[in-house]
Amino acid sequence: MSLAQHLEGPARPATVRVGGPRGGPPLSTVLRRDNWRLQPVLVALGLLGFVAYVVWAANRNGAFYAGSVGRDYLSPLYSPCITHSCISSGYVWGGWSWWRVSPAWLILIFPGAFRATCYYYRKAYYRSFWLSPPACAVADAGSTGSGLRQHYSGETRFPLLWNNIHRYTWYFALIFAGILTWDAIAAFRFPNGIGLGVGTILFVLNAIFIWAYTLGCHAGRHLCGGNLKRLSQAPIRRWWWKNVSSQLNAHHQLYAWLSLFSIIVTDLYTWLVASGTIHDPRIF
Amino acid sequence: MATLVQEAVPAGGAATSSPAETVTLRLWRGDARGGEFRDYTVENLGGEVVLDVVHRIQAEQAPDLAVRWNCKAGKCGSCSAEINGKPRLMCMTRMSSLDVSEPITVSPMRGNPIIRDLVTDVSYHFAVARRIPGFHPGPPEPDGTYRMSQVDVDRVQEFRKCIECFLCQNVCHVIRDHEDNKPAYAGPRFFVRLAELELHPLDTLDRRELAAKELGIGLCNITKCCTEVCPEDIHITDNAIIPMKERVVDARYDPIAWLGRKILRRPAPTPAAEVASLTPAGRSGEVISIEPRTPPGGPA
Ligand code: SF4
Ligand code: SF4
Ligand code: FES
Ligand code: FES
Numbered sequence: 336m337s338l339a340q341h342l343e344g345p346a347r348p349a350t351v352r353v354g355g356p357r358g359g360p361p362l363s364t365v366l367r368r369d370n371w372r373l374q375p376v377l378v379a380l381g382l383l384g385f386v387a388y389v390v391w392a393a394n395r396n397g398a399f400y401a402g403s404v405g406r407d408y409l410s411p412l413y414s415p416c417i418t419h420s421c422i423s424s425g426y427v428w429g430g431w432s433w434w435r436v437s438p439a440w441l442i443l444i445f446p447g448a449f450r451a452t453c454y455y456y457r458k459a460y461y462r463s464f465w466l467s468p469p470a471c472a473v474a475d476a477g478s479t480g481s482g483l484r485q486h487y488s489g490e491t492r493f494p495l496l497w498n499n500i501h502r503y504t505w506y507f508a509l510i511f512a513g514i515l516t517w518d519a520i521a522a523f524r525f526p527n528g529i530g531l532g533v534g535t536i537l538f539v540l541n542a543i544f545i546w547a548y549t550l551g552c553h554a555g556r557h558l559c560g561g562n563l564k565r566l567s568q569a570p571i572r573r574w575w576w577k578n579v580s581s582q583l584n585a586h587h588q589l590y591a592w593l594s595l596f597s598i599i600v601t602d603l604y605t606w607l608v609a610s611g612t613i614h615d616p617r618i619f
Numbered sequence: 620m621a622t623l624v625q626e627a628v629p630a631g632g633a634a635t636s637s638p639a640e641t642v643t644l645r646l647w648r649g650d651a652r653g654g655e656f657r658d659y660t661v662e663n664l665g666g667e668v669v670l671d672v673v674h675r676i677q678a679e680q681a682p683d684l685a686v687r688w689n690c691k692a693g694k695c696g697s698c699s700a701e702i703n704g705k706p707r708l709m710c711m712t713r714m715s716s717l718d719v720s721e722p723i724t725v726s727p728m729r730g731n732p733i734i735r736d737l738v739t740d741v742s743y744h745f746a747v748a749r750r751i752p753g754f755h756p757g758p759p760e761p762d763g764t765y766r767m768s769q770v771d772v773d774r775v776q777e778f779r780k781c782i783e784c785f786l787c788q789n790v791c792h793v794i795r796d797h798e799d800n801k802p803a804y805a806g807p808r809f810f811v812r813l814a815e816l817e818l819h820p821l822d823t824l825d826r827r828e829l830a831a832k833e834l835g836i837g838l839c840n841i842t843k844c845c846t847e848v849c850p851e852d853i854h855i856t857d858n859a860i861i862p863m864k865e866r867v868v869d870a871r872y873d874p875i876a877w878l879g880r881k882i883l884r885r886p887a888p889t890p891a892a893e894v895a896s897l898t899p900a901g902r903s904g905e906v907i908s909i910e911p912r913t914p915p916g917g918p919a
Contacts, residue, residue, distance in 0.1 A: 475792045561862055
């Protein structure tokens with residue numbers, strides 16, 4: 336019998352039995368000694384805090400543009416500003432008078448969907464809220480038969496299956512990063528020419544973090560060149576994949592949080608300035 | 620050699636802090652009928668790894684202790700265990716990195732069925748390996764050789780570092796906590812294998828449907844525990860699983876990609892069954908079935 340015949344062989348239906356009793360104490364006994372609860376708790380607090388802040392900031396529907404005090408600062412939560420209340424607060428765009436609630440709700444759908452389907456945030460909420468698993472080598476909330484969920488289906492069913500649309504939210508996120516870049520440029524506009532305020536710096540930092548987060552996206556990394564079988568045949572995409580996507584992707588979690596904070600800080604600052612609570616110091 | 624020099628300085632670096640006289644390992648002893656932790660106290664010699672201490676216990680106090688090891692160099696992947704609850708290689712975990720003021724627990728991998736003491740049954744993982752078709756290059760170039768450039772293989776070289784310690788398979792909650800998923804799942808080590816083949820510049824098969832339908836890549840929720848425990852520092856989730864998930868999106872969930880294939884008349888993704896028939900398991904009709912968790916006759 337040749338080797339090929341031997342390998343192909345006649346069909347020998349066989350069953351591999353896996354399972355059976357495991358060693359060590361039951362999986363519900365956590366043997367880890369370190370403070371494994373800390374990370375999921377901090378992440379949960381961070382995400383809940385962000386959502387709470389955004390709900391408050393979006394419902395504010397006011398003081399999101401600082402034009403009235405001589406600053407071209409538009410809160411990132413309200414950008415692009417395309418509804419009626421944008422005009423009434425002195426912003427040049429706007430006009431969709433049929434939209435009656437806060438303009439923030441109209442646009443937050445896009446970055447919201449982007450972040451909700453992001454591979455990093457998925458990890459974060461699966462660990463912190465699904466407890467699936469809360470930490471490594473700690474039994475997940477649906478451990479075989481004894482937990483909250485009997486069966487674990489991961490991302491194979493609705494609604495979590497829909498996380499696979501992430502690449503489409505990324506296309507929109509690129510547009511939004513462009514718009515926030517425009518806002519950062521506009522933040523240099525002062526009534527008597529070009530200037531630089533403390534707010535300008537915040538807007539520039541925000542735009543940088545948003546780009547760092549968006550360009551480090553896993554789906555973007557795939558579409559930019561990761562999907563190629565032979566990177567050598569597409570030198571430009573290879574360069575981008577290697578030097579931009581992959582570099583930023585390695586710190587995706589960091590930029591996810593930095594951009595989250597910078598959005599809050601920028602909005603908060605815009606609100607304080609626009610509402611006249613504080614004065615935005617002009618540097619030059 | 621630098622590592623040896625480091626060892627000479629006790630943790631904390633202060634010459635005054637003398638290392639503890641003794642260390643206690645709390646080892647799991649037992650088999651499929653049940654078991655318990657037992658404490659073994661031995662002299663603290665310093666400069667040892669956990670496997671050294673386990674070996675001394677075996678030599679001096681518990682000659683019937685079952686422990687699997689081969690290379691003592693982090694290269695064979697035999698000595699996987701859970702040390703203070705963390706999946707690690709015993710031969711690559713220094714005693715100096717652990718707090719020896721209290722007993723150090725060493726338990727077998729809790730994701731696998733037990734054989735005895737620290738030794739578990741890893742046959743599931745080899746059954747999974749038989750369900751993935753290997754390297755299928757196209758025809759060689761006219762001069763009879765194959766050529767590929769370094770930049771094309773750079774990506775897959777990371778995956779070749781895998782030592783098949785199965786620590787990632789052990790920690791993956793999809794099968795660790797939900798054994799019923801085993802027949803329809805491959806696990807992180809084999810997602811690495813899949814990525815190694817799919818990203819290979821010379822390979823011609825399309826395993827995307829197989830990954831989705833038979834190997835359950837959708838069950839992975841990218842929580843990265845595999846990456847956290849990999850002793851070879853393979854970025855399993857970022858570089859293997861997510862690129863594979865994105866390829867599965869190309870094949871199954873992206874309407875623009877689908878339209879592109881129609882317009883450009885590109886081949887449709889290969890059906891899972893067709894690819895599966897190329898595997899040893901597919902040819903022999905091998906299937907994975909689960910045994911009950913409790914041994915016949917109830918737990919001991
Ligand atoms: S990232 Fe996926 S494969 Fe890795 S341990 Fe988590 S669920 Fe398992
Ligand atoms: S991928 Fe890493 S953790 Fe998994 S079997 Fe290979 S070396 Fe071990
Ligand atoms: S993976 Fe995080 S933004 Fe796409
Ligand atoms: S004994 Fe070979 S990896 Fe530990």
